[in-house]
Amino acid sequence: MSDNQGALPENILHFARALRDAGLPVGPGGVLDAVAAIEATGFGEKQDFRAALHAVFVKKHEHTLLFDQVFDIYWKRKGFLEKLIAMMSPQARPDAKPKKADAGATRVADALFKNSARQDEKPKPSLDLDARLTMSAAEILQNRDFAQMSADEIARARALIARLAMPNDRRATRRYAPSRSGARVDPRRSFRGSLRGVIDLEFRARVHRPPPVVALCDISGSMAEYTRLFLHFLHALGENRRVSTFLFGTRLTNVTRAMRRRDPDDALAHCSAEVKDWSGGTRISASLHAFNHDWSRRVLGQGAIVLLFTDGLERDGIEGLAGEMQRLHMSCRRLIWLNPLLRFDGFSAKAQGFRAMLPHVDEFRPIHSLASMAELARALSDAAAAADPRAWLKAAGY
Amino acid sequence: MDAVAIPGSIDETLAMLARGHYVAERSLATVVFLGLRLGRPILLEGEAGTGKTEIAKVLAASLGRKLIRLQCYEGLDVATAVYEWNYPAQMMAIRLAEAAGEHNRDRIEHDIFADRYLIRRPLLQALEPSDGGAPVLLIDEIDRADEAFEAYLLELLSDFQVTIPELGVIKAPAPPIVIVTSNRTREIHDALKRRCLYHWVGYPDAARERAILKAKAPRAPERLTGELVAFVQRLRKLDLFKSPGVAETLDWASALTELDAVSLDPAQVTDTLGVLLKYQDDIAKIQGAKASELIDAARADLKMAET
Known part of the structure; x- marks a missing residue:
């Protein structure tokens, strides 16, 4: 690289750091690629410069928006890019050494050099608004920290959930692996064996793997206490299979990435940071619609099981709820509705929401205690132990 | 087949794709150009029917390279892929x-x-020297393969080599031009994404969709094309379970041309909606009164665009 391009790699490096701070996963390899890309495209059109950096740094459709914002702030600031283009063009000589990207006290520059102010920000003590069975007109937007369980509670729940026997519901996949007593002859290994003088046939059998689980968890006021423990359960479940976790109150949030952190408490802390409508109201129909529309085709492949974790108390009117449930039911292999309200002895499926939802689920189960959690784990292992939802409808007189 | 030199700039890439009847966005041309220039695989994600597979075919044809296609499915293993x-x-x-x-x-x-006893499957074929230069390797619908296969691809896509225990390492003399497509029925692992240049293939805007129709369905009358594109653009703004892709627009254009339509007619639209929409819920939503309402809106859009 020639001398007059010295500023470019450095600027790209700073830009990459700004992207990383904005939440894009950008590694050091990405910077090298970006420099190579800019060298290849040449440094002329602003549009091409943007497209080239975009091609290298953005690996996910959702990140385009973030990239664009960071790009605008970083490169458009005070005609910075124009200056850089002028500097790189062969006519202009690089007289003054370009100033480093920290020239302005802009938001991005602040983000680049994480200062103490940012670390001092302590999570505010959470306001526990009890919104159970009521729905405030405005969405309750609060960063409720749901990692704030009492230490004792965490320890006990974690110990118990960790001891819980996780479901063993391996299903045959279409992949084969060497096996002692499979149904199919493995020609390759048999042949190699025969060359060594061993005339035995070798076999292969299908690989068995637990199917993925997709959990849709209600985090409205009436459900918050249960959801926390249920997320621990999901975290444990995620150790040997793919688990996609979505939280919904008044909007749907995908917390799968956050839940993949090794430490369950760490995972929960990151979930709470991502969710804005903790302990607010619920819009089940709207959330299911969002899931069906944006996510079902992306996460329900490979015969996924859906765990719908909600009390079914829709506060937003039930138009469309049955239709969304039907769509969800048709897109997955098994739909299990987990409802903590089932803990009440006198529970009856009288509410309108229940009538709309129950016909479209395969199973209807309580989930209010560790015992019911263990019951769920057993049910996942054994399809025969199904909890028929129609029994509840019949009991309610429908 | 005559080998053609890879384009030297984004504009040349755009022109090359246009010669192959592919009306590309500038950002897509940039990614293709970079992929060719840096020798990196290109990962194209997007809804079904937006022309992801087509770009590999057009690239192969216009560069005079061989096209090697690997259709992915669950359980795809070394014996069938390599x-x-x-x-x-x-x-x-x-x-x-x-x-x-x-x-x-x-x-x-x-x-x-x-x-002579080795049966070469697509991935190995793509690593072999061929006359017109390195081939175009299309790994189609990678999301249908399982994670195990995706992991296998990692080695291939970074070093362009395959190890056969009995023969040794087979390395491509020149890396093939790799296009990976995904419909997002499953998230592709970050490790694979990292090795690729990524591009989201979205739905085209009205002007580009008209240009696509002109290139791909030249027999359709101009008025019909204009109305049809405006109608489909309107349709994509609605909350449908599956919006029609460009492939569906093309199908619809040929269907209406076969029916000798010169402009959109509510009854005919309702009858041929199955070409455009593939879910009963969506069809029920659009049929009848909504269709004629949309046609009127589309005509208004067209008039707006003309003035």
């Missing part, structure tokens, strides 16, 4: 060697694990 030994022929060779009095095991082993 290579397999021709066991019956090897057995025969052993019997013949023994009949001829050869009893040296090492000798037999050496002879039967020779190139």
Whole structure:
């Protein structure tokens, strides 16, 4: 690289750091690629410069928006890019050494050099608004920290959930692996064996793997206490299979990435940071619609099981709820509705929401205690132990 | 096939794709250009029917390269994707060697694990030298394959080499042009994404969609094309379970042309909606009054665009 391009790699490096701070996963390899890309495209059109950096740094459709914002702030600031283009063009000589990207006290520059102010920000003590069975007109937007369980509670729940026997519901996949007593002859290994003088046939059998689980968890006021423990359960479940976790109150949030952190408490802390409508109201129909529309085709492949974790108390009117449930039911292999309200002895499926939802689920189960959690784990292992939802409808007189 | 030099700039890439009847966005041309220039695989994600597979075909045709296609599915393994030994022929060779009095095991082993008994599957074919330059390798719908296969691809896509235990390492003299497509029925692992240049293939805007129709369905009358595109653009703004892709627009254009339509007619639209929409819920939503309402809106859009 020639001398007059010295500023470019450095600027790209700073830009990459700004992207990383904005939440894009950008590694050091990405910077090298970006420099190579800019060298290849040449440094002329602003549009091409943007497209080239975009091609290298953005690996996910959702990140385009973030990239664009960071790009605008970083490169458009005070005609910075124009200056850089002028500097790189062969006519202009690089007289003054370009100033480093920290020239302005802009938001991005602040983000680049994480200062103490940012670390001092302590999570505010959470306001526990009890919104159970009521729905405030405005969405309750609060960063409720749901990692704030009492230490004792965490320890006990974690110990118990960790001891819980996780479901063993391996299903045959279409992949084969060497096996002692499979149904199919493995020609390759048999042949190699025969060359060594061993005339035995070798076999292969299908690989068995637990199917993925997709959990849709209600985090409205009436459900918050249960959801926390249920997320621990999901975290444990995620150790040997793919688990996609979505939280919904008044909007749907995908917390799968956050839940993949090794430490369950760490995972929960990151979930709470991502969710804005903790302990607010619920819009089940709207959330299911969002899931069906944006996510079902992306996460329900490979015969996924859906765990719908909600009390079914829709506060937003039930138009469309049955239709969304039907769509969800048709897109997955098994739909299990987990409802903590089932803990009440006198529970009856009288509410309108229940009538709309129950016909479209395969199973209807309580989930209010560790015992019911263990019951769920057993049910996942054994399809025969199904909890028929129609029994509840019949009991309610429908 | 004559080899054509890879384009030297984004504009040339755009022109090359246009010659192959592919009306590309500038950002897509940038990614393609970079992929060719840096020798990196291109990962194209997007809804079904937006022309992801087509770009590989057009690239192969306009660069004069061979197109090697690997359709992914669950359980795809090395024997079907990379290579397999021709066991019956090897057995025969052993019997013949023994009949001829050869009893040296090492000798037999050496002879039967020779190139002529190797069955080459798409990925291995893509690594072999070919006349017109490195081929275009299309790995179609990677999301349908399982994670195990995706992991196998990691080595191939970063080093462009395959290890066959009996033969050794086979390395491509020139890296193939790799296009990976995904419909997002499953998230592709970050490690694979990292090796690729990423591009989201979205739905085209009205002007580009008209240009696509002109290139791909030249028989359709101009008025019909204009109305049809405006209608489909309106349709994509609605909350449908599956919005129609460009492929559906093209199908619809040919269908209406076959029916001798010169402009959109509510009854005909309702009758042919199955070409455009593939879910009963969506069709029920659009049929009848909504269709004629949309046609009127589309005509208004068209008039707006003209003035």
